[in-house]
Amino acid sequence: EVQLVESGGGLVQPGGSLKxxxxxxxxxxxxxxxxxxxxxxxxxxxxxxxxxxxxxxYATAYAASVKGRFIISRDDSKNTxxxxxxxxxxxxxxxxxxxxxxxxxxxxxxxxxxVTVSS
Amino acid sequence: xxxxxxPPSVSVxxxxxxxxxxxxxxxxxxxxxxxxxxxxxxxVLVIYEDSKRPSGIPERFSGSSxxxxxxxxxxxxxxxxxxxxxxxxxxxxxxxxxxxxxxxxL
Numbered sequence: 369e370v371q372l373v374e375s376g377g378g379l380v381q382p383g384g385s386l387k388x389x390x391x392x393x394x395x396x397x398x399x400x401x402x403x404x405x406x407x408x409x410x411x412x413x414x415x416x417x418x419x420x421x422x423x424x425x426y427a428t429a430y431a432a433s434v435k436g437r438f439i440i441s442r443d444d445s446k447n448t449x450x451x452x453x454x455x456x457x458x459x460x461x462x463x464x465x466x467x468x469x470x471x472x473x474x475x476x477x478x479x480x481x482x483v484t485v486s487s
Numbered sequence: 488x489x490x491x492x493x494p495p496s497v498s499v500x501x502x503x504x505x506x507x508x509x510x511x512x513x514x515x516x517x518x519x520x521x522x523x524x525x526x527x528x529x530x531v532l533v534i535y536e537d538s539k540r541p542s543g544i545p546e547r548f549s550g551s552s553x554x555x556x557x558x559x560x561x562x563x564x565x566x567x568x569x570x571x572x573x574x575x576x577x578x579x580x581x582x583x584x585x586x587x588x589x590x591x592x593l
Contacts, residue, residue: 403582405530412587413522413530413573429581432488465529473520473575473582475541477529 370394370476372466377481380456384485388451390466390478398422401469402442402449406462407480416440416464419449434460456485489513489578491585498591505561507588509574512555519557520575521550523568524587530573534559564592 376388390402403418417430419440428440439452449466463480467473491511499505509519521534532541534550537557547562557576561568569592574585 405584412571413524413575413584415575415582415584418581431581467530472532472535472541474522474530475532479529 370468372468372476372478374464374466374478374481377464377483379484379486381487382456382458382485384456385452385454386456386483387453388464388466388481388483390449390451392447392449392468395468395470395476397447398444399470402440403467403469403474404440404449404451405465405467405474405477406460406483407465408459408462411462414462416451418469453483456483458485461485488580489583491574491576491583493572493574493585493588495586496589496591498593499564501566501592502563505564505568505590505592507559507561507572507574507590509557509559509585510555511557511574511576511583511585513578514552514555514557514576517576517578519550519552521548521557521559522573522575523570524573525570533572561590564590566592568592 371393373391401420404416420427437455442449465480467477518536522530524530537552538550549560571587573587
């Protein structure tokens with residue numbers, strides 16, 4: 369059974385940092401691209417960024433709203449993807465989901481983890 | 488930056504056909520994907536590559552794409568189909584979701 373479990377969310381002050389993890393199981397993690405998607409309260413889904421697999425040189429891409437502040441990485445030996453969030457702003461407050469691309473984009477999602485940026 | 492445009496809301500009665508559109512300049516070259524999202528749950532892929540339906544998704548869900556517009560059609564909408572629906576596609580810099588459409592079935 370495919371499972372994606374996010375962790376690491378919480379309350380952080382503006383300007384602070386937080387690192388989210390996404391633990392994967394039930395599929396060949398190393399073959400999949402991993403994406404992060406967020407949803408602020410009352411808003412729609414927003415694509416945050418992704419890391420491709422080793423065959424694609426672990427290439428990363430980011431939404432303009434987070435580029436230069438967020439870093440996506442992965443550790444295939446641990447079946448885990450990460451989202452390092454720096455210089456956080458109040459508008460980064462959202463539920464953050466990890467999701468995979470295997471044969472199709474986003475066929476499985478985690479349950480989400482809440483990040484609150486507030487003083 | 489690339490944008491996908493959806494109507495904010497669509498409302499139908501049970502048993503009627505609901506159509507949700509998604510417009511974007513790159514859709515003639517890029518596939519559209521559709522996700523159903525209910526509050527408190529993870530999104531669910533309901534249509535991929537414009538018109539293909541994943542296993543387990545009811546046959547009443549279908550998709551099409553023509554020119555710069557993709558359409559999700561729910562034929563004979565059920566009360567349980569009430570949810571937010573998002574289109575998704577890609578551009579040269581990554582991915583993008585439409586703004587979402589709230590489908591009301593009542």
